[in-house]
Amino acid sequence: MTPPLAVDIDGTLTDEHRAVHPPALTVLREWDAPVVVATGKALPYPVALCAFAGVKRTVVAENGGVAFVHATDDLLFLGDRDAAQRVVDEYVAAGHALGWGDHDLVNRWRETEVAVSREAPLEPLQRVAADRGLEVVDTGFAYHVKSPDVSKGKALEAVAERLDRDPEEFVAVGDSINDVSTFETAGRSYAVANADEPARETADEVVDAEYGEGFLDAVERIRD
Secondary structure: OOOOEEEOOOOOOEOOOOOEOHHHHHHHHHOOOOEEEEOOOOOHHHHHHHHHHOOOOOEEEHHHOEEEEOOOOEEEEOOOHHHHHHHHHHHHHOOOOOOOOOOOOOOOOOOOOEEEOOOOOHHHHHHHHHHOOOEEEEOOOOEEEEOOOOOHHHHHHHHHHHOOOOHHHOEEEEOOHHHHHHHHHOOEEEEOOOOOHHHHHHOOEEOOOOHHHHHHHHHHHHHO
């Protein structure tokens, strides 16, 4: 029986240039069980990916801050954008920039956290966040200012409940520190070869291939 799947986007369904690996979309579309696309990106990104891939829009976004469940039409807000915004406002007031340009399309649609470019100084951002009871997660693509009790894993639990599934039924595939909680929540987990050290250490298996090809490698192992 095919298990439900929880899968990251960047670094897992993409190539090294962050372009979606086309064969991965075919796998998602043909998966004979619920698929949860879980990402650090804002909600419109995984929703659009699902729409273009022909997959039900069941997603976790913003590192677990927001989720949508197609089957129940539930939109879940699990993080606190206002608290994150206060952190970055103080950070900017101290003379730092978020690094996304005048229009800031990275944060324009975020509702539960704020992302800062990895070219910006990290230590002062961490200090301000800690002073306000928040945390900064480096996903390898951006620094994410978020509530410490928010994670992809906890969001997956909430989604699984609405799908009437046990979270341990899920198989998870990812590449980053923000996938660690998903790996810990799911029954089985696979890290692609380009995964960072926390993800590699937590995953049940690390596959041989990288990026989207690594996802396909994990799928082969799941189906064996």
